[in-house]
Amino acid sequence: MGCAIAVVVVVMLIAAAVSSNLDHAVANGFNALVWIALIGGGLRLASKAYEKNKAKIAANTQAVRDKTSSERSSQASEWQRKTREAKLPAPRHPGPVQLTLSGSARDAVSDADRARRTIREVLAALTVGVADEARAHAEVLRPQVERPCEPGRFLQEEEDYGRYNVWWGFERDGTRPARETVGRIKDLFVWASARRILFSGIHPEAERLLAPITDPLAKRFREALSTRYGRADDGAGIAVLPPGEWEAFLGDLHSALVAVADGLAALPLPKLLPLMHRPKEARFKEHVSGEAMEQDLRDFIEDTAKLKEAALTGPWPLRFGSAWQLDGGVLDGFVTEEIRRRLAKGTEGFEFVARWSTDRLDAASFARAYLAYVTIALDYLTEVLGNMADYKRDSAPQSGHRIEIGGDVTHSNFILNSTVRDITTVLAPVAGRDDRLAEAIEALSAAVREDPDLPDEEREELLYHVKDIAEAAAEPGEKQKRGRAKLALSAVTEAAKTGAQLAQTVTAWHDVMSKMF
Numbered sequence: 071m072g073c074a075i076a077v078v079v080v081v082m083l084i085a086a087a088v089s090s091n092l093d094h095a096v097a098n099g100f101n102a103l104v105w106i107a108l109i110g111g112g113l114r115l116a117s118k119a120y121e122k123n124k125a126k127i128a129a130n131t132q133a134v135r136d137k138t139s140s141e142r143s144s145q146a147s148e149w150q151r152k153t154r155e156a157k158l159p160a161p162r163h164p165g166p167v168q169l170t171l172s173g174s175a176r177d178a179v180s181d182a183d184r185a186r187r188t189i190r191e192v193l194a195a196l197t198v199g200v201a202d203e204a205r206a207h208a209e210v211l212r213p214q215v216e217r218p219c220e221p222g223r224f225l226q227e228e229e230d231y232g233r234y235n236v237w238w239g240f241e242r243d244g245t246r247p248a249r250e251t252v253g254r255i256k257d258l259f260v261w262a263s264a265r266r267i268l269f270s271g272i273h274p275e276a277e278r279l280l281a282p283i284t285d286p287l288a289k290r291f292r293e294a295l296s297t298r299y300g301r302a303d304d305g306a307g308i309a310v311l312p313p314g315e316w317e318a319f320l321g322d323l324h325s326a327l328v329a330v331a332d333g334l335a336a337l338p339l340p341k342l343l344p345l346m347h348r349p350k351e352a353r354f355k356e357h358v359s360g361e362a363m364e365q366d367l368r369d370f371i372e373d374t375a376k377l378k379e380a381a382l383t384g385p386w387p388l389r390f391g392s393a394w395q396l397d398g399g400v401l402d403g404f405v406t407e408e409i410r411r412r413l414a415k416g417t418e419g420f421e422f423v424a425r426w427s428t429d430r431l432d433a434a435s436f437a438r439a440y441l442a443y444v445t446i447a448l449d450y451l452t453e454v455l456g457n458m459a460d461y462k463r464d465s466a467p468q469s470g471h472r473i474e475i476g477g478d479v480t481h482s483n484f485i486l487n488s489t490v491r492d493i494t495t496v497l498a499p500v501a502g503r504d505d506r507l508a509e510a511i512e513a514l515s516a517a518v519r520e521d522p523d524l525p526d527e528e529r530e531e532l533l534y535h536v537k538d539i540a541e542a543a544a545e546p547g548e549k550q551k552r553g554r555a556k557l558a559l560s561a562v563t564e565a566a567k568t569g570a571q572l573a574q575t576v577t578a579w580h581d582v583m584s585k586m587f
Contacts, residue, residue, distance in 0.1 A: 142225060142240075158295075158307050159253035164261040166428060167203070167268070169195040169435040176382055178438050182449035183557040185442035186343045189419075192439045193340045196431070197276050200265045201334035207258050208327035214254075215320045219245035222310030244310040247320065252295075252308055255323070259288050268430055271422030273340060279333040282326050290319055343446065345561040346416035347534035348454040350489065352406035353465040360462035363403045367455050370398040371448060378444050381437060390440060392424045396447035401454075404461075412531075413450050417443050489533045490515060496540040504543070507586070510579035511540050514562065517575035524569045532572075535561050542586060552586065559583060 171178070171191060178188040224244045247255075262283040269277040294309045294316070309316075354360055377387045396417055401410045420443040426436050454461075493515050501508040518524070518532045535558035542548065542555030563580075566573040 145225065159249065159256065161253075161256040161260040163429065164203070164257070164264055166430055166432045167196060167199045167265070167435075168432050169199055171195060171435060171438065175434065175438055175441070179378070179382075179441045179445045181553070181557065182345060182446050183560055185445035185449075186345065188438055188442040190340050190342055192435055192442075193273050195435070196268065197273065197334045197337050200268075200276070201331045203261065203265070204327050204331040204334065207261065208324055208331060210254060211251075211258070211320065211324050211327065214247060214251045215317075215324045219247050219316045219320075222246050224310040224312075226312070242312070244312050245314075245316050246308045246310045247316055249308065251320075255291060258323070258327075259284070259291065262288075264430055268426065272419040275337055276334055279330050283323070283330065287319075287323055287326055290322075294319065342564055343416055343418060344528070344531065345535070345557060346412040346450055347531060347538075348450065348457050349406065349408045349412065350457075350460070351464050352404050352409045352457075352461045354403055354461065355405045358403045358465075360458065360465060363400070364455065364458045364462075366398075366403075367400045367451060367458070370400050371451050371455060374398070374444060374448060378441055378448070381441055386433075386437065390444075392421075394424065396420060396443065397451060400451075409454065413447060416450055417446050419443075489530065489537060490519065493533070493537050493540045496537065496544050500540070500543045506582050507543055510582040511536065511543060513575050513579055514539070514572075514583075517569075517572045518562075521569040521571040524565070524572065528565060532562055532565055535559070539583065539586075546586065555586060 169192065177184065178191075179185050222244050223241050225241060262280055266277055266280040266284050269280065294311060296309070354363060377389060380387050381390060397410070397413060401413065404410065423436075423439050423443060426439070428436055493511070497508050497511055500511070515533065515536045518529060518536060524532070538551070538558035539555045539562075542551040545551055562572070563576055566576045
């Protein structure tokens, strides 16, 4: 406006300058200024009126918007309330996995080696059983994936950069699954959680395969059923989501079930638990009586053997529960950590199997797995009991230099060489009677000592196995020693899968040593 007034003034002055009559020029200039003042004042009044009208329009618009937002907010709250109050089907527990295992329960836990294989058989059958269940769930869900979801209406919170940060937008079209489908999905997540608990701590590969269902997909389902959206007020209780969201979820869930089924079916057989022997040397804690320890251990072994028999022939003993200890706490009397470590390694996973229940796995399969661990522990503790005389000697006060038996000393050259000397001594009478057998056992001993592929923590255990084979060869008429030797040869053969040199020796001499049995 200032520029326009300046132009008018200039124009009028020019007009006045060219006028021949100065009075007329002055009059014309004065008249121009008057008109300019009148025009400027009018424009200013018009501007004020416009701004006032604009503010009034804005206030009216905001009032209408506030009323609309409030109405939608009330509508959304009412829809959410009805959604929350609607009763969806409660999830159903899937029941126990039913396994089909060969042979009798008594044979399955007859000795430590058979017990180790029974644990592996139960785990292998469990992965197959859960894989079949996952595939069945996928087949039930597939029709819901292939057909469209039901239509519905929803309100959604939207961003507003004006007075409010968030406000409810207009009604929109969306979709939701049928109540029957939602009920099946809830059952499915309860199933996945129960089966993951079964695998927890005992089969990490299988547990990992179930994780995508029990974690991200379950979270997506919970969020979908939340009240983030306003739902149609038909009381269905199922979220109406933007088009495609439910369909994408159902498709992802179906794909995850198929992946679980395929993944579980493709898992290799679990590894056998290592067959552990008692340490050659061990000491009691200070002020612990060796005689009392021996009696406690004998009593525990006898009592546990009776409980195992009772479990095989009648009702499950109440003492066999999740808190029951495989050594009854007797081994706590040893200061030597190795004696407990070996039992824990040979029975790895027991604390998780002990927490299984017959509402998750059928009673017969659960009993086999539990009693298999009991059998392994009894075998190990019986061997410890047989060596108590040596442990009492180790624990007696001695003068001069004394070797301390700690957690790592069992892997020392001293212990290895001592065991090798024992093997050589035991084989002395065998050489004169069957030099090929003696040569085979000597070669096996050397392969265990020298194979660079064997983990150090397994080397001494394998030498104990070789010693069992040597003792059976020295006294072929001893049925018990022959039975231990058979288990020992099986353990060495299993270990040969990780050691090339040991594998060559086992292959080369297998026919000779197998004649012992």
